[in-house]
Amino acid sequence: MYKIPVSVLVVIHTQNLQILLLERADHPGYWQSVTGSQHQNESLQQTALREIAEETGLNPLDYQLSDWKTQNRFEIFKEWRWRYAPNVTHNAEHVFSLCLPEIKPVRIAPKEHLDYLWLPWQQAAAKVFSWSNAEAIRSLPMRQSDISQYSFSPI
Template sequence: MIAHKIPVSVLVVIHTADGQVLLMERADAPGFWQSVTGSQDAGETLEQTAIREVREETGLDAAAFELTRWGIENRYAIYERWRHRYAPGVTHNTEHVFGLKLPVAQPVIVATHEHLHYRWLPWKVAAARCFSPSNAAAIRLLPTRL
């Protein structure tokens, strides 16, 4: 039996105190850049999902830095190319936005099955590079969070 993804996810904008943002290029969609994202596992809190996804995708320990829930929920249609990961009939996902503030940009270890490369970019450049409108909108809010 195939375990389907839960249509509840986190988006974690990893950033520095001076507004640098970490973006990663998707392995399954080269040219698509994004922040850390991932679906909630059964029984997890959203904070636990954020910590797990950051660790899996970057090797960073989110609990060692300033992880904050931004109070933003985005509901959007799941891209057709990824709908097969969800139960039949599931077409929408609810995304919960978090920020993870690091004192300075740090090297990360990308999960090669998920990402090809990473870059630390000024927030305006990062927002323009994101393929996801909700990811770009969250990054554009960063100056109000610094």
């Protein structure tokens, strides 16, 4: 069965902008946020929640998941195209973030990742291999201040 060329990118971060990165098992030295392809009949939010749980062992329902309503379109690396139907060359990636109150230990999926680390957002943006991942991490400080500007306290 081929992968659907629709995926999620989930930037997991703390309130003080420490970013969780995962090292790919199939490409040592390639660091990234949580990513994964959508399954048949699955909403994008369901995909994000499933991938977070599978790749980190965290329960994403315990934290605030934000759908950025942002889509990136990019060419699938030739080395990974065998996973998709013939003639599929591009993927539509949808960006989410998950905010944790503090750094948490994670349980990586050993078939997918070799290691994990937490880095300040500037270092994390420089370390990831994907331009869309780096762009999402670099936009997080502004996005977080926009969210806090519109948060309200109960009366």
